[in-house]
Amino acid sequence: MGGPAAIAGGSGHGYAHLIDQSKPWYKNRRIMTLNAWMVLLLITSSTNGFDGSMMNGLQSLDQWKQAFNYPSGGMLGLLNAIQNIGCLAAYPFSPYISDGMGRRFAVALGAVIMCIATVLQTASNSVGMFIGARFMIGFGLTFSAAAAPVLITEVSYPTLRGPSTSLYNSLWFLGSIIAAWTTYGTFNIQGSWSWRVPSAIQGLPSVLQVLLIWFVPESPRWLCSKGRESEALQILAYYHADGNAEDPLVEYEFEEIKAAIKFDKEVAANVGWKSLIMNKGNRKRLRIMIGIAFFSQWSGNNLISYYMNKVLSSIGIIDPTTQLLINGILNIYNFIIAIGAGLLCDKIGRRPLFIASTIGMFVFWTIQTACFAVYSVNGNLAAAHTFIAMIFLFYAFYDIAFTPLIVSYTVEILPFALRAKGFTVFNFALTISLIFNQYVNPIALEKLGWKYYLVYVCWLAFESVFIWMYLIETKGRTLEETAALFDGDDSAAKISEVAARNANVEMDLDPVGSESSSEKDKVSHREVVEEVKRV
Structure with missing residues (x-):
């Protein structure tokens, strides 16, 4: 914004008094244009969210189960986890592409791979072809997802950086909503197009990125x-x-x-991988990054995100239409809360949101566990209904921090020279935790029933203590x-x-x-x- 900057007192941060207060940012055409290009980067997360919700929905479609020989146990875990295994395979390469060729190039490369992969996924006529296509989707997603939030952070207008980067992970639910309601809508289609249509739609964000990414400004850093x-x-x-x-x-x-x-x-x-552990500051960063990466997947949320049909069936809700309807409503609910929390992160602060999130999840997961136990013992319908309500309340607290902030917080605490490598370590930890969950959850739930929920009760208590002790507030500061x-x-x-x-x-x-x-x-x-x- 041109012209002299008005002095804005009361802030201890270096750039605060340099912000032009003569007109709000939303009346500045160029800042609005920049924000529009940011949307193209934000939808990378929607591709990931679409995948998780699509796989959840497909498990309720008889047409999909029949096409792939009614997968269960280890095979079902593999079908869900293979996308993240693909992500894992690309991590050794993604920071070098992002740092060497540029953030925009990395996003474009990932989008091209995902476009090819979604065509193969849609055309699949065997479980092997479907698994291979999903591996490719994960491989391509790593390049885009490693660069997109970094570019958003590095090019955003200073006062909008926190909310903009927080929206990245929040838009996971936009993809999730589209997938949930697409599978709900295609449920009555006879034949394989009931699951091929959602598979094809998954490639839409990548097509847009391939066509438009070159209009997005490259990172000044x-x-x-x-x-x-x-x-x-x-x-x-x-x-x-x-x-x-x-x-x-x-x-x-x-x-x-x-x-x-x-x-x-x-x-x-020395900005190699060893730099992440060579000094006290970087070790602090690494501890926090790995902690929130595991917490984002091991808080019980993935039990619901990927295996909701099994969870609902275990409390007597077996109708596929009802399962898909609950899945669709939950995703809209999650999206609204996550967007609201992301936009407020600079007002409330990162630390208060994370602390409230972990404590709230612990409380409502404990109540969920009690309800599940009561229903398992005597089939009490009131306990089953309360269990569903607790799912919504649990997610409300998950969404205020672990949806909007895990990416934005990780990116902003890393110095430029280590940002791509550090973010790769974060994504690697997140993917490892996710793959483990996707394999273990269906098996453990089948074997242990409600008792498996007690594992998460203990883990959520640990999360609350960890966040209280180690998370550092960063609101209102430049990256430097x-x-x-x-x-x-x-x-x-x-x-x-x-x-x-x-x-x-x-x-x-x-x-x-x-x-x-x-x-x-x-x-x-x-x-x-x-x-x-x-x-």
Whole structure:
């Protein structure tokens, strides 16, 4: 937003007083355009959500069960888990594609693979072909899902970064809703098109991404890391300040990005995988990332997400239409709560939402367990109905943190040099936990019944203690400022020193393309550096 920035007092964070208060962001055409391109990245998560809900719905379709010889036990676990096994196979490659070729290229590559895979899945005439196609979907999804939230974080307008990245995981439920109601709608179609139609629709977000991704701006941080600073400044100016490269906010962002990247190269040059455990700050990050990755899948939610038909059948609800209807309503409910919580994350804060989420899940999962036990003993219908109500209340608390925040929080606590690799570690941990659950849940539920729920009661109690002890609040900070919370003031001071040296040297190109910056530009840059030092 061009023009002088109004002073907004009361904030201790470096960029707060540089935000132009003359008009709200939603009246700025270029910020709105940027947000529209963000939607194209956000729907990557919808592809993943579609898959989980589709597989849940297909298990209630006789046509699908007949086509694949009524899978159960280990085979059913494999059909659900194979997509995530595909994700696992791509993790060794995804950070190198994202860091080497760019965030946009990684999204495009993943989308192309998923387009091919959904064609094969839709055309499947054997269980082997269906499994192979789902493996390919997971393989492609890794490239897109590893780069899309990172690009959103790195290019978003500063005050919208938290809500925008939080929406990423929340849109998992958009795909889930579409899949749930698609399978509900195709239930009465005779023949294989009852399950082929949902399979085909799964590829729609990927088709849109292949066609439109090249209009999305590349990450200014990635461009700076490749020496393309003039392009990075152009993008920041165009989308964050109506094209004004001399806007105080743009200058602050640009100098801070350059300083952080230069610090990574000069002081923290070792950015290999070992860097994640080489210092105290990174070990803190790793502990939190792996913790919330496992918690997001091991809180009991996947028992419902992937095997709702088995859960509902165990409390006497065996009608497929009723099962599909409950699945569809639950997904809409989850979507509304997750979107609301994601939009409020900068007002309430990350830590309060995570603490409320884990405690709430523990309470309502415990009540679910009691209801399940009562129904199993004497078939009490009131207990069965209460059990369904507790599913909705449990998910309300899951959705306020573990849907919107796990991706956004992970991405924002990682420094640029480790962001792609660290996010890959997070996704690897999440996928391992998910695959384990997908295999174990149907077998354990069949063998143990309601007693299996007691395992999650104990685990949720542990989650609550872990979150209380280790989760750090990050709201209202730039990505570079957040580093000081983990690495200490010493790291921030070194970045400031680098910023000071940068600012005392003329820029290679000024905003209009001349050989050097004007004296006015250099003075402005020095003012920005003083602000960085103050932080």
